[in-house]
Amino acid sequence: MKILTILIPVYNTEKYIRRCLDSILLDEVLKDIEVLIVNDGSKDNSVKIIKEYEKKYPETIVFIDKENGGHGSTINKGLENATGKYFKVLDSDDWLDSCNFIKFVKKLKKCDEDLIVNPYYQEYVYNGVQLLFEYPKFEFDKIYHFNDLKIKDFNNFYFVMASSTYKLEVLKKAKLKLFEKTFYVDMQYNVVPVKYVDTIKFEKENLYRYFIGRPTQSMNVDSMIRNMPDHDKVFKFLISYYMQEKSNLSKIKQEYIRMIILLMAYTHINLIGMQWKNRHESYKLVKNFERYLRNTDQEIYQEIMKYSYMKYGKKVGYLNVWFCNKLFNKALRFASRVKRRICK
Amino acid sequence: MKKILVISWYYPPINSSEGLVTYKLINNSEYQYDVFTQKKNENWSYGSNVDYENNENVNSIFCKSDNINDWVKEAYEYFVKNRKKYDIVMTRSMPQESHVIGLKIKENYPEVKWIASFGDPIKNNPYNPITYALYPYFSTKNMVNKNASWRWKLSPKRIILSSYWNYKNRATIKFRNEINKIEEDTIKYADRIILNNESQKRYMLKDNQEYLKKAIVIHHSYDSSLYPRIHKKHNEKMQFVFVGHLDLVRCAEPLFKAIKLLKEEIPDLSDRVEFLFYGDMGSNDKLFLIDNFLLDIVKIKKSVSYADSLKIIQNADWVLHFDANIGLAYDENIFFAAKIADYFGAKTNILAITMQDGDVKEILNKANALVLSYSAEEIKNYLYLILEEGFVLRRNEEYIKSFDAKNVAKEFDKIIETI
Incomplete structure (x- = not known):
């Protein structure tokens, strides 16, 4: 049994896939890893490149070609076919630090924790800038039980796809099935398995290099505004999941998932705030959003209504969205910046 | 067989990127060339350290002076005296003065076929602070101000500061406008424009789509010999x-x-x-x-x-x-x-x-x-x-x-x- 399955979802990334594969197909680890490449109906030369690598590393690479179904469908397919003890998703435009990857695989052989967490870098490759994301409150190489963690130690940083390596058994137990043809399904991946995670280990090797800056990337603000219905769909899924599972979750897990939901809600509200070009649409969105929240978990509703945009908006019946959404949003951002500076 | 007069400030024995590109290209061509150049001024070159010999189809003619303005005059006079010998004139930048000669020839002898070859763009060259970034901080052409609010764009403070800056830098601005005009006119009047890559073609002709037909990409080359x-x-x-x-x-x-x-x-x-x-x-x-x-x-x-x-x-x-x-x-x-x-x-x-x-x-x-x-x-x-x-x-x-x-x-x- 291989120690690690790396799933690489591929969709039109001919420009980047070599960098991704070169970074993990290393002599030292070839025997220990399984690289599962799922092509999501690419229309460019990605398949040609993958086949070239498959020929070179037949023992390591498993190639699955399927019709386009979105990022979620590739992860679902990957989970069905994975055989390694651990499971990690590596997007085909990202890459891993080769040197740290070798150390990571070596360490992984001795691990039995449900979740392994590594720091990662966001790489703004267009201008050579990088940002390190880590969890400074947790000690490296120490085994933690999820239920012993404290929510304040997370400091609003949750375990994202780039930082987490799950035990495949955990993901299977969670019956993880991501939405198809939907963006932001990584939030499902970040939340759903948590219920079954007991032990966690933090490692110091920063592994993942998260490529940022491609204009078509879903993290780009314009793309986020365009893909807002998907954001809405995933957000609502998380709330319904939380409400459904709340009674089965420990206190810390409840707090953890609520933290993720609140962070996502913050992005969601910002997206509504940025939809200033179509004020009719924005007005409808914010009204529906509030109505939806009111009928769900009251704890989450109260928390979200503390956000200034919702709090002050509610007082004027969200007419601010109709008349001066952009100005209002800007004023709130400015006020929060001033507040933050004063608090410092 | 057609005979071409190449006007290039740099050419071996003075080695520079532009001169060597020209050398490799014409020495492997099947046509006859005379290259009007100079061998006294080594500024902005790698020096005259290796003298590559021309093939039989290429002949170098050297200007007597080492001054670029004299070179421009001499090159034009040389062409006037020998114009019947040549079917085509090719001018090569950098420097852009070679295109000035081409423009002068075209102005006085419109029937002469003219090929203008560009190394880097002259106008709006992002690498050249004079042609690209020579805008005051307060100008609306400055990137910072491009997306600024209308209030700022119309503010008297900005307009006064911008005008003052323009006044203070009027000599440099005049120089910039002159060299920008060389590129504009060259693109307009040359019969063929040679560029070295497709991105450069897109960039230089983005405002002159009508000249796209006469623009041709000829890549740089290596000469195994x-x-x-x-x-x-x-x-x-x-x-x-x-x-x-x-x-x-x-x-x-x-x-x-x-x-x-x-x-x-x-x-x-x-x-x-x-x-x-x-x-x-x-x-x-x-x-x-x-x-x-x-x-x-x-x-x-x-x-x-x-x-x-x-x-x-x-x-x-x-x-x-x-x-x-x-x-x-x-x-x-x-x-x-x-x-x-x-x-x-x-x-x-x-x-x-x-x-x-x-x-x-x-x-x-x-x-x-x-x-x-x-x-x-x-x-x-x-x-x-x-x-x-x-x-x-x-x-x-x-x-x-x-x-x-x-x-x-x-x-x-x-x-x-x-x-």
Whole structure:
């Protein structure tokens, strides 16, 4: 049994896939890893490149070609076919630090924790800038039980796809099935398995290099505004999941998932705030959003209504969205910046 | 057979990128050429250190003066005296003064066929602060103000400051407008425009779509006969070589950052690899090397002659290429360094650090070079793979052959044929 399955979802990334594969197909680890490449109906030369690598590393690479179904469908397919003890998703435009990857695989052989967490870098490759994301409150190489963690130690940083390596058994137990043809399904991946995670280990090797800056990337603000219905769909899924599972979750897990939901809600509200070009649409969105929240978990509703945009908006019946959404949003951002500076 | 008068300030024996590109092209062409040039002024060149001889089809005519204004006059007078001898005139920038001669000829003899060849863009050259960034901070042409609010755009304060700046810099602005006009007029009146890559074509003609038909891309080339025949020696340390010019914009800092990161992973890095930089280097790069104690791995060497540079790049394990990151000004790289073609001819693997988009990136990718972004992490990763994992790339020799001067000259001959 291989120690690690790396799933690489591929969709039109001919420009980047070599960098991704070169970074993990290393002599030292070839025997220990399984690289599962799922092509999501690419229309460019990605398949040609993958086949070239498959020929070179037949023992390591498993190639699955399927019709386009979105990022979620590739992860679902990957989970069905994975055989390694651990499971990690590596997007085909990202890459891993080769040197740290070798150390990571070596360490992984001795691990039995449900979740392994590594720091990662966001790489703004267009201008050579990088940002390190880590969890400074947790000690490296120490085994933690999820239920012993404290929510304040997370400091609003949750375990994202780039930082987490799950035990495949955990993901299977969670019956993880991501939405198809939907963006932001990584939030499902970040939340759903948590219920079954007991032990966690933090490692110091920063592994993942998260490529940022491609204009078509879903993290780009314009793309986020365009893909807002998907954001809405995933957000609502998380709330319904939380409400459904709340009674089965420990206190810390409840707090953890609520933290993720609140962070996502913050992005969601910002997206509504940025939809200033179509004020009719924005007005409808914010009204529906509030109505939806009111009928769900009251704890989450109260928390979200503390956000200034919702709090002050509610007082004027969200007419601010109709008349001066952009100005209002800007004023709130400015006020929060001033507040933050004063608090410092 | 058609005879062409080439007007080029640089041409061997004075070696410069532009002169050598012209030399390789016309010496492999089937047509007859006279090159009006000079051999006294070595400014902005690599010096007159190697005298490449012309083939039988090329003859050099040298200007008596070393002053560029005199050269312009003499070149025009030479053409007037000998105009019946030539079917076509070809002018080559840089410098842009050669196009001034072309414009003067075209103005007085409209029937003369004129080919204008551009090295880099003259107008709006993001690399040239005079033609590109010469706008006051308060000008609406400045990027910062482009997206500013209307209130700021219409503010009297901005308008007064901008006008004052314009007044203070009126001489430089006049100079900029003059050289911009040279490019505009050249594009308008030349019968054919030669550019060295598709991105440059898109950039230079974005406001002049009607002239797209007469613009043709002729890539830089390498001439196999110029490379000394050597037995590639086995280097004790793996050798990465850069030959050429670096400055504050076109800098090697991402590579140096990567070396610094790699040194943390591999402490004995200096025993295994060396990076040799022949030629100029910007002070920012030098300071970075000193501050980070990298001079045991990166060695700065004096400039060498073009012939020696070909020998050096043949001997290297990897050759390095850097493009200026002009991402803030334009989305794609519009420059094609002639060095890349020389690297192709040297049969050495290329590690190129370039912008995410552009024709040159496509060319390097097709040639199967290692093309990386400005991310130090990405560069470090590949250096690690090269050193520790024996990462190699097989050059696409078939594609590279299309950059052989003989093949490029064939493309050029087709233009001569049809003009």
